[in-house]
Amino acid sequence: MKKKLLSIVMATAMVACMTGCGNNTESASAEKTEAVEVSEEDGQAETEEEAPDEGNPAEQSVIEGDGEMISLKIWGSQTDQDLLKELCEEFAKEHPENSWQFDYGVVGEADAQARYIEDPAAAADVFSYPDDQLTTLVQADALYEVTRNVDEVKSANAPGTIDAASYNGVLYGYPMTADNGYYLYYDKSVLSEEDVQTLDGILAAANAAGKQVHMDISNGWYLASFFIGNGCNISLDENGKQICDFNNEKGLAAAEAVRAFCNDPAFVTGDDSVLEGGIGDNICCGVSGPWVSASIKEKLGDNFGAAKLPTFTCNGEQVQMGSFLGCKVLGVNTQTQHPVEAMELAEYLTNEKSQARRFEVLGYGPSNINVSKSDAVSADIALKALADQSQFAVSQHVNGAYWTPAEAFGAELEGHSTNDLQAMLDQLVEQATAE
């Protein structure tokens, strides 16, 4: 009897140990893959792989001034750190009425929302996030409304970016960049400017040359371009509930076009690394965003080409592909001790001068109207293609539930599934709009 009791105790202890260990490895590996994971999962294509640990020896700058010490914590991605520091110090010099202490944390835009929700009080006072995280952040009451100088902010930035940073008509952040979109990269030695006008033209030329056409259909972010192009609606209602009508007639027609594209011998899927690795070799064109611009330019050299997305054949007519256009936004944490100063800083970091500097140093497409009209920005082929595409783009008002079923839908078509499209679309919409 005693032995039995002992063995039960031992077994329980063993289970406790195992579950304990299991949890540890789980969270450790979770942290390791976090950076990779977010970029694939959210279809939101961040290429900077941030160190997931904001506890890195955090940079700090202290600028003495006249008044009381204002201490602010700022989050930005790893690549942005130097510029962030430079701009913050400039800001402090222009505001000598206070003493300033800035703490810089390395938290990339893709992780901002997750990190914020972990512990709002410990999150940064000013942090950048992609506009697709806006809904969740507003629902968690994380962001201050932009109420000071709101008209100046609204008039200085492109209307699309203001729309993207707004929820129910209220502006919740300061647009910082406007380059979270996608367009077509192509190899000029294979495709002519005329070919890239239509998807049919591209496929014909690619097949003739024995090359492939890349698009990540199994990613809801890119997949949506067909549906948006054919006039489907994906947005949020005033309660933050997802609206998605991809299963109507127009959506069905768009889905037929996607299926035809996926079944074309020239079609190839995969994430950015496939495009970056294959372009110039077996791939002649592909769809992606500004973050791969540099590496593709390097591979193609003089043959580097970028254009708006092509038109595709839908019910026998040519329809322009749509796209999502997002921006990175600077938000002010509702938990901050110094809301007014934090807002002033956020506004400064996104003003015309800062955006011009950001384009100069990091090459990010500006949301500021004046900067985007400047000669330097207009000369950038990739950003010009993005600007051309932006007139067919919609803001990314999408909740988290859309991405997984959209990926499943795209993956089935990539796998040449012959299932009934209407039934698949119904499932997609049901899951995407589920509470």
Add this chain to the structure above:
Amino acid sequence: MIFLTFIYIIVEALLATFFFKFGFKYLSHFHTLGENAQGKQWNEALQIYERTTGDNSMLILLFSVFAIAACILFIWILVLLIRNIKQILKLEKEGKHIPTFKEILLELLDSKFHITLLAAPMTTLVLFTVLPIVFMILIAFTNFDANHQPPGELFTWTGLTNVIDIFLGNSTKTHTFFGILGWTFVWAILATFTNYIFGMLLAMMINHKLVKCKKLWRTLFMISVAIPQFVSLLLISRALEPAGAINLALMKIGLINAPLPFLTNPTLARVCVVVINMWIGIPYTMMTFTGVLLNIPEDLYESAQIDGATAFQRFTNITLPYMIFVTAPATITTFVTNINNFNVIYLLTGGGPFGLDYYQAGKTDLLVTWLYKLTVDKHDYALASTIGIFIFMIASTLSIAVYNRTGSVKKEDMFQ
């Protein structure tokens, strides 16, 4: 003992202060988990909406758990205190010696040494394992999800909604749960026994008398263990992509015309994870079995040979019983670990390919990776917590039930 009584009273006082100064204000909201959400107020001078602090459901739940734990501790120490006083009175009545504080302390190093030994592990176990687990179990009975995120929104008790959602109510979630549960078991069985059987065969092959350079072979097979698991898994997952190394190689040789959908076809993806898990796991089982094989007394084989047993008979009657006897507890551990095998699945396929009929999950997802996605990506903590409880139930029941039936527990003293 009188000094000990004072210590008890001081601890009681501290606990009471903690409870009334800190715990009570959370515990008083425990039944609703907070009534007032964070509010806004227009500040004309600053031109901003100032926030008024509201209730934070998560903190209320968390600190309520601590407050309740403090209450239990209070009652326990109260019992100790009363018992202590009773004993003092009793000893005094009988005119016996009342132990001094020093004697009590010395006793802790002698007859009550087990208490001293277990004090630190038990305290940490309660603080870092039991209390968080209670907290997480409680979350399963709330609606803590993406739409109810503190501090902006409150969440509250919803009873058994999540459990019902999973088992009966919500068709997609029920379908997903049972689909994933089935695959989890298929996976755990396949992953455990493929490794077990092939590891055993490999160990026996290397151990065979005719095999030369045993050490070389063992080292070769151990190389895959030397590389950190997540590195090799991520590399393989890259290599299996449509434009990855394996597909390109097969196409160059001319075996296939179009890339094989290794990770995008549900069946093929499931086969892939099992096979790759074998590649990762077999070296470990091989090492274990090598150790066991070397420990089987050689005279058993010799006498069997003299009695005319064939090689197969020797295997089924000596090697196999011996191995199963020694490795059974470890195999159960492996089985339970495989039910929760996060790394292989998550790093290789990420749970994909995703299914339109599954709720935020893919065809190779295990319960534990689904749980991970629900928490980290979807912030659906309540549902994830419900699944977590279920995983815990499966793992603990299996372990205890099977463990007690194994030969090594029943005949514990046989090999000593």
